[in-house]
Amino acid sequence: MTTMDYATYIAGLPRVLAGAGAIFRDADQRILLVEPNYRDTWILPGGTIESDTGESPRQAARRETAEEIGLDVELGSLLAVDWVRGEGRPPLVSYLYDGGVLDAAQLAAIRLQEEELLSWRLVHPDEAEKLVSPQMALRIGAALQALVEGRGPAELEDGLPPKGSSSAMG
Template sequence: MTTDFATYIASLPKIIAGANTLLRSPDGRVLLVEPNYRDDGSWTLPGGTIESDQGETPRQAAFRESVEEIGLEVVPGALLAVDWVMGPGRPPLASYLYDGGVLAEEEFAAIRLQAEELDSWRLVAPDEIATYLTPGAARLVLAALAALAAGTGPAELVNGRPASGKE
């Protein structure tokens, strides 16, 4: 039996991939953005879909999305967390979260929101993250902050929880 390569590739399982950047203030607050396209009122981090069909890598997507969404050219630092997120009615999502570092006051003042997607931004203390983000996204951010504080490698999550290897 012979199958051409395109048919084989089309038969493989699919995933969606996204990349975000974790930007912090000197006092440890996290930059969140308020999207205007969500019905649930939740906020998010700067970032979005990886344009893998265009050859984009997760790191390149995190950089591009920061420029597009908040107008800042933040070169992504260390990979802080990866989350494999299952969801009803869609393929799984592989979510990459990069360290964007600590920004100075003048950098926050230079933020220019992408009006087509975002309504506002704010700095949120880690203990208030769950008030703004979906539960899974809040767990991802908190795991990334913990990995950053501990100086460990990236946190590996499945549906926002530490991976056990038995998922």
């Protein structure tokens, strides 16, 4: 294949969006949610992977959470990977990492990215289901289950394990 043929081939491939975020918890196992100013539901800290810089999903989750909540922490295990179909946009691959348990000093140090976020709060997982989108609620549930069970990440499609899957990767 010539260089031009390869470039044409690459240009013709389907596009996929990619994002990454983290689940942060407190000592009471409440999870940290943020309220964006651009949607009606709450979300986990995270955002778009900057593939043009060569950023990995883990690097993006760390950068995005540092930008959004002002905490730059080493992330733990990958908890879930979700293939999210969307109307009017390409599919999204969403990576979700364990942000760990935040202590009182870290919680007090949270500083929101004012351009995108209105507020933050700690909520029990059952309360989170009422604040986030249904699909995000499924993703959070699967990630927390993977964390509690100490197994590999949950493999999801639109928040649910794919048919015939054990819902864990690797």
